[in-house]
Amino acid sequence: GQNIDQPTEMTATEGAIVQINCTYQTSGFNGLFWYQQHAGEAPTFLSYNVLDGLEEKGRFSSFLSRSKGYSYLLLKELQMKDSASYLCAVRDGDYKLSFGAGTTVTVRA
């Protein structure tokens, strides 16, 4: 099976920056996704990386290093509404999508 690891929980202060790391070991690689999931709601798509480097989208950025099997999601200028779970998902060589268990981010005032 696939192995996708991310921290269980992180806490940060409003206005700060938080970096959520994701490491993966999969049979082949065809892209990495980040989803945001508020409690009791559906996951919503945040970002997609298939090539090495940084993808920036407003306050959120996602980085990928395929050789290291590593990605991170960077959340800048944290707001209370950013309190949520963040899911890392990797598409393997057979184009199957596997999810990590998610990182719960709590933003404090």
Next chain:
Amino acid sequence: IAGITQAPTSQILAAGRRMTLRCTQDMRHNAMYWYRQDLGLGLRLIHYSNTAGTTGKGEVPDGYSVSRANTDDFPLTLASAVPSQTSVYFCASSRQGSTDTQYFGPGTRLTVL
């Protein structure tokens, strides 16, 4: 409607009963998926369909069946529910199948007693 809808929102079910979770999308997406989400385990794929008329097994298919009679609907059936099927179930769809981003429905919270 716009996007993906699921019904019911939540359900409490006696073990041994049959249950069908409904999923409908109006985006004309070709591919649809069923996941279950359990605390600490993340989302796990149950079944998928790359196009109407075809289905495939995911990571945890036992105890579940699906059908894809048309593009819009992808029901998930539990033939004889067991307590280990207590979970939150999410339906998702993507435009062209496994190469595209998946978009999720609001989920069904199922409790089997």
